[in-house]
Amino acid sequence: MPRMIYDYTKSELESVSFDPHLFKKRLKKATRNLLPYEIDQLENWLSYFTMNKPELQNCLTEITSKNENGFA
Template identity: 70%
Template sequence: MSRMIYDYTKTVLERVSFDPVLFERELKKAIRNLLPYEIEHLRNWLMFFTNEKPELKKCLIYIEVN
């Protein structure tokens, strides 16, 4: 079941990526809800995903701290 939550989180982040403020809010929620190893996977995915969206790069600080 936790894999489903991780996949859902990625889907939500992709859908709100048009708005950096909303993306940041959803990323904070994801960090609270995911397991540590899922956060690591999310971190790797975010590094790839934000390469094409520089306006979202600033949100990476939330996942690097945790």
């Protein structure tokens, strides 16, 4: 079941990637719903996904800061 949530989160983020504000909002939601190891996986996926999308790269700080502070 958790893998399904992770996959759903990725597809949801892909579908809203046209809007950085909405992307960041969904990313915050994801950090509340995913397990810590899933957040690590999502962070790796986001690094790859946003590589050619500079407008979304500043959203990565949202997941990185939560992961470093142990709030995830």
